[in-house]
Each structure stands twice: as structure tokens, then as C-alpha cells.
Amino acid sequence: MAEGWIPGDIALILVPVITLGLGLLIGYLAQRSGFCSIGGFRDLFLFKQTRLFFGYMALIAFSFIGYLIFWLIAPHIIDGFYWSANQANPFKPIPGSIPGLSVASYVILALVGGFGMGFLGVILGGCPLRQVVMASEGNRKSIFFVLGMSIGAIIYHGFILGLVQGWFIAAGLGAG
Amino acid sequence: MAHENGQERTTILKKVAKATKVPAFLGICIGITAGLIQALIGFGGDGAGGPVAYGFCVACHTRDMTNTLVNAFFGAALFAALPVLTLVGLYIGGRGSAHQQKEFRIKKSKWHVYLFYTLGGIGVMVFALFLGGCPYRAALRVGYGDLTALIGILGIIGGVAVGAVLIFKYLQNPVFRRDA
Numbered sequence A: 001m002a003e004g005w006i007p008g009d010i011a012l013i014l015v016p017v018i019t020l021g022l023g024l025l026i027g028y029l030a031q032r033s034g035f036c037s038i039g040g041f042r043d044l045f046l047f048k049q050t051r052l053f054f055g056y057m058a059l060i061a062f063s064f065i066g067y068l069i070f071w072l073i074a075p076h077i078i079d080g081f082y083w084s085a086n087q088a089n090p091f092k093p094i095p096g097s098i099p100g101l102s103v104a105s106y107v108i109l110a111l112v113g114g115f116g117m118g119f120l121g122v123i124l125g126g127c128p129l130r131q132v133v134m135a136s137e138g139n140r141k142s143i144f145f146v147l148g149m150s151i152g153a154i155i156y157h158g159f160i161l162g163l164v165q166g167w168f169i170a171a172g173l174g175a176g
Numbered sequence B: 001m002a003h004e005n006g007q008e009r010t011t012i013l014k015k016v017a018k019a020t021k022v023p024a025f026l027g028i029c030i031g032i033t034a035g036l037i038q039a040l041i042g043f044g045g046d047g048a049g050g051p052v053a054y055g056f057c058v059a060c061h062t063r064d065m066t067n068t069l070v071n072a073f074f075g076a077a078l079f080a081a082l083p084v085l086t087l088v089g090l091y092i093g094g095r096g097s098a099h100q101q102k103e104f105r106i107k108k109s110k111w112h113v114y115l116f117y118t119l120g121g122i123g124v125m126v127f128a129l130f131l132g133g134c135p136y137r138a139a140l141r142v143g144y145g146d147l148t149a150l151i152g153i154l155g156i157i158g159g160v161a162v163g164a165v166l167i168f169k170y171l172q173n174p175v176f177r178r179d180a
Helices: A008-033 A037-047 A051-073 A103-124 A128-136 A140-170 B002-019 B023-041 B058-074 B086-100 B111-131 B135-144 B147-169
Strands: none
Touching (some): A008 B023, A008 B086, A037 A051, A037 A128, A037 B147, A051 B023, A051 B135, A103 A140, A103 B147, A128 A140, A128 B111, A140 B111, B058 B111, B111 B147
């Protein structure tokens, strides 16, 4: 149904190559421009600077335009564009998130996740992309940040996922 | 004549080089390539795999890379959507640009700063996976029409506001300074 222009089995082999190329391009441009999403909001609040903020706004606007263009060309690939509008549950969980919870719990999780990420990002001086770019500029503490992100992924999927799911179900926010 | 053409080309190249220093240029690049990548690979449904609006995400792609490696070497069964190498590309691309701009500089810190950043990385990753993506994938999902991601971005703005107030208060503390 949602197979792309490249046939499925070839695409699976090409995924590392394509993402590596995209990473090279974005890493190069991010180092040149100092792009940072959390830094954009921070500079707006603290210094009234809009340079990075407009970068993030351009990302939101042009991701919509980009998906719209390819949705017009190939609507079957951009599956469920206007995601919320054509789902029975507008806050449908995405793959990888905690399964088996109700609508309210996904709203709570998004708010808590966003708040924590924004707070920690501002304290540590950058969003994940900025930290990776700072690591590539020779900043040792950002290398430890990226290491921490890898450890966090293992901890999340091995341990926290089930724990938080249990909490939400115990609080009566399970699905159904 | 040929000399004039060469001069014209260098001014155009200079203009392009100047445009790449504007953050909005990168925002446009990520937005369009995210759509292109989904059209090529076909995320979601029965395509090569992966959720929709998955073109670029630092947190999710780091998660996928780490979990793929852990699964391969230690026989675990952690969730990984796609075998991606975005993180490696970001590091090499940023490093190439840093060398080109002569901005590559090793900055060392004390061990407790390293510990603080490692714990911060764990925290940011866990919170990002609660939201279902780093700020970049949240932006892509908003572009895709996902309301949950919009709420997540509102959460990010709230978190940054609280953190910015704290930074304003404790700007003297070296841990909170960017060049610490």
C-alpha cells in the first residue's frame, strides 16, 4: 500500500545509504548556520533574536509544503496526510510509543516529553541536532551527551516503556 | 568575456554560500527532503517500514541505530524501525564543515560536566521518546497534520520558557554557561 518509488526490498537496503547522505547534507548545513530548535525559542525569549526561531518556523512550514507537493504527485505514498483529520482517534499513537493507552495519556505524554526536552535542552545549551553538531566541532561534553542519548534509548525500550505503561493503566488511562 | 563570466559565477557561488548560513535555508532543506525521502522509501503501511513522517529525526534515528547494534551484538529484541545512519552522516558532515570553516577545536571539560551531560542525554532521549521524536520530527509531524506533535511543541515552548528563566537567574553558574 505505502510502498515508495523504490521497490520495498531494494529500499530496505538503500535506507542506510539515503539516511547517511541526508545526514551529511544536514550536518554540513547545520554547522554552517548554527541551526537549533530549542536555541531558537531560547534566543527569542532571552534576547529577542528571531534568526534561529525563523529557521524552526521555516522547517514546520516547508515540511508541510514538502509533504503537500509529494502528496499531490503520489497520494498513495504520503499515506494519511492530514494525519489527525482522517483517524478515528486524532491522537493515534505512532510506532515506538507506549502501546495500549487512551487518548488523554498520549496528550499527557506529549506535554511531559516536550516540557522535559525543552527544559533539559535549554540547560544543556542545545537540542539533540545542535549537540551532535557541537560534538563534531570537537566539543567533548557533547560527545558524552550523544553517548547518553544512546544509553537512554536502551533504558527506555528495555525498562521505562513497561514501567510508564503500568503507571498509566493503574491510573485508569488504559485503552478501552 | 570569459573573465567576466568567471567573476559572475564567483558572485553567485558567494551568494549561495551566504544563503547556507541562514538557518531558514536548512529548515527548507529538511522539510523538502523529508517529503522526498518518504516518496522514495515509502514509510508506513506495507512499505520498507518505519512510521510516517520519519524523514529526519535525531532522537528516533539514534534510537534505531543503537537498538539495531544492540540487537545484533547482544541478541536483544529492542524496538528499531529502520536501519538508519543519520547520526554518522550528521557527525561527518558537521566535522567536514567545521574543518572547512576552521572552527574545529577540541574543548575539554571536567569529569562531572561529562557526567552531567551523559545524564542529560539520557533524560532528553527518554523525554523525546515520550513525545515520539525530537523537535525536528515533531515539526515534520505537525507538517503532516499530527495534533499530538503540536501539543508536544507547546510543551517544548513551556519547558524552554522555564529553563530560560532559570538560565537568566543562574547565568553566573559555570555549569549553565554554554562555554563551560
